[in-house]
Amino acid sequence: MKFQIPIGPQHPALKEPISIRLTVEGEVIKDADLRLGYNHRGVEKLAEEKSWIQNIYLCERICGICSHSHATCFVQGAEKLLEIEPPRRGVYLRYLVSELERIHSHLLWLGVAGHEAGFDTFFMYTWRDREVVMDLLEMISGNRVHYAINTLGGVRRDIDETLRGKILEGLAVLKARSEYYFKIGAAEPTFVARLAGVGPLTKQQAMDYCAVGPMARASGIDRDVRKNDPHDFYNEVEFDVATADSCDVLGRTIVRIKELFESYKICEQILRKLPDGPIAVKAPRRAKPGEVVSRYEAPRGENIHYIVANGSDKPERLKVRAPTLANYPATIEILKHGFIADVPLIFAAIDPCICCAERSVELVDARSGEERTLRFSDLRRMANDRARSLSLQRNVAWPL
Amino acid sequence: MFERVIRWSRKKSPWILHLNSGACNACDIEVVAALTPRFDVERLGVLLKATPRHADVIVATGPVTRQLRDRIIRIYDQTPDPKFVIAVGACAMSGCVYRGAYNICGGLDQVIPVNIYIPGCPVRPDAILDGVVKLLNTL
């Protein structure tokens, strides 16, 4: 007996279609399987027909939350192929927008995690504070998402003294609010109990399944492109890589909150040390034949673009690997040992961005072969009911 | 007389279904941001529902990928009459940058009939509110 519940919004944020099939025995998941491809748009084939400048705008629209990551990764590679070097001020502005984007993405994720854990007030608070960052980005670039601030050879818009002052004010407000969220994460026993122990991924599993980003860092692996394979800019600012040892969803939350504070530090250093000068250099139209590997640390993990040029004004091959795809094998491994009711939280904890966060989950009973489809909202309700019935653990180890 | 009451209630509280047909997520985040305290679309009576059978208005984003085409038509059929479709964003209007890709059908109007188009890439939440209000005024 199988009925399909059609695609519809189960949770307010991040709805891209993907379907998971879980084989269950009672409440325990025995096997998990993903069906990707609902969001496959053929970007790599399209990129071969567009020029270098047009590809910046195409790469931006691969993802809506980390759009600047894809654009910057592409532009870093294209500038090496075109053999141009952007001026210092342009580089600083480019990475200022990168860090502001990281802040907005982590605040978004905190809201989603709060919503999945049943904490809707937290969701509303964090998204209200996110509007501070969106306003700053709109003042710098003119748009809330898809900033289009990169160009071959630098950036397109400059900031002046008043804008610099406003950014510093906005960051001060956000810092005070983030300390409040840190306290909620640390001292609120229900929230901590809801997240602790859910979705464990040991360090060896994270290494075998090649996890990237906060997923890997929450399992104790020190893996961050900004330290391992840095662009020259990151050698001039001081920051630390945030890791945690608890290997569960609580660890991933802590890693992201710590990264918020590191981003505030980096933004303040950029604004203090901003050099004078031009913001862009002129770029040639054609690139000499060659290839380049460009890596970048997006809010969700490591982004890689591999570009091959053949001497004309269009790339020969563009290969993009977004960070969420790298976290899928690890997610399937986590799901295999979990409970049905934990599925929304585990899935939200990988911070799904591209081809992820689905609507319907199909359950196959391992013994009888019967299938039934559940909606995410049902799963969320089951999870929160179960959590309420467990007794509060007051001595949960805080992974600091 | 009943007609007037029904039309008034339909105008004052439209329930929406949010549908993502292969988009990059920016428009979806802006639709969700319309629910947050700064823009707050719920004060107009709009409620985000999870299933098409309860919805009056389908808010759809994204260029339509081939895998999702049949499912979108099925969702449209499952929504009870009278229903309205809002196409949000440049992707749902005509495909945006993905026009001509092998896995894309083009805009949303190649698949289901659309009542209102809201342009933008991505659409600002204020524009979404404006579009919803304009739709309600035609009722």
Next chain:
Amino acid sequence: MNDEQKIEKLKTFVSPEAVAHPASHRIFVTVAPSGLVTLVERMKAELDNWYVITISGVDKGESYEILYHFGDTTGSITVRTQIPKADPRLPSICGPIPGAVLYERELQDMFGIAVDNLPDPRPMLMPDDWPAGNFPLRKDWKFDRPAEVIPGGEK
């Protein structure tokens, strides 16, 4: 381990002229498909914090060039192999490193390369009604764009 030490080590795994160092933090190694799995096992044993970043394929006309991008603590190492178009087969590296399964499935979908010993050989990305035998990223694959219907008609 910095770049020079890694290059010395890699030169002992393959021949010295197969290792190139075009830019800082970037090392390129060329190997034949038969020597791929042994090289991967040796790299996993000797390098720390080592993982697969992604696997790319490039259509070079007469052959496919497959690049395996690996990352570790101080940069990236890219391993390059060539396979002929007439017989596109590759061994799978999911034995030593299970996280590479999705990238190899993508190669199967996009180029039509057969990967041996894949733990999960189903197609991944294409829609259910995709006609078999169509591999979009091959250079000689063309498709007709369907005509657009404008609702309301063109006046």
